[in-house]
Amino acid sequence: MSQKVRLLDVFEGRRYLKIVLVVSVLAFLVLELLIYLGAAGQAGTKSRTIVLDSEGNKVYETAGSALSSYEKLVFENNHGPIQNYRMQLQTETVPFPFRAWLSAAVGIPIGLILLVSFLVKVYLALLYGEEGEHQESKEDGTGPRNRIGTLYHSFHRFNVFHLGFLVLMSVLMFWIVPNFLQDFAKVSLATIRDYKWFFAGASVFLAVIITWVIYLRYRLSKQMLENQFNIEKYRIETQLLARTEPTPLLPNPVKEADEAATEGPAPL
DSSP, X not given: OOOOOOHHHHHTTOHHHHHHHHHHHHHHHHHHHHHHHHHHHTSEEEEEEEEEOTTSOEEEEEESSXXXXXXXXXXXXXXXXXXXXXXXXXXXXXXXXXHHHHHHHHHHHHHHHHHHHHHHHHHHHHXXXXXXXXXXXXXXOSOOOSHHHHHHHHHHHOXXXXXXXXXXXXXXXXXXXXXXXHHHHHHHHHHXXXXXXXXXXXXXXXXXXXHHHHHHHHHHHHHHHHHHHHHHHHHHHHHHHHHHOOOOSSOOHHHHHHHHHHHOSOOO
């Protein structure tokens, strides 16, 4: 049984590994700080300056509470004197994008770590092959033979890279799925608003089809109940007729003569 390797044993006598570790930690801290600053920069009070013409149509739009001198120059060169237009200021408060910050703060570092580890493993596989993995599989024995052994073997093969991959996929789903549902809802509402008569007609058509199917199912169920009722009624009447059929008190001589002729003469 091999002795468990500690992190202190790995860095013992290897100063450059300590330097690499410190630099990596500092780089990830700086990356997390940049991600937070980028998310915080998207939040707060946002102002937009909109230039409208005499009919109220939007001609120009820019971020900020006023037009800069360069923007005024560009606008006047394209649309004429700015005094002929009306300026409108729109201000809105944008909340802190917590979901985007959390997804980036967790997904980007883990993605970088997995990418670097993948490149390192590919580099080692190209240089030394995959004999190490086969050797480990041989040392494990013939493999699990029952359910407990299978669970232990699966848990033993589950390492930090698998955990990082699962966390990365969870973060991506946490970011992609809500955005997809939100965008899909916006596109659906805009489409319904633009083609409301088409969707209204389609809804009425589907409602008529569903109502017709329900009515046919009702008629079919009603017919099946009536058939079942008639069958039960016929069965009960047949049983009653069989019970009330009178039994003959005297034997029928014609019937007995026919039976005797059919059987033939009696043997001597």
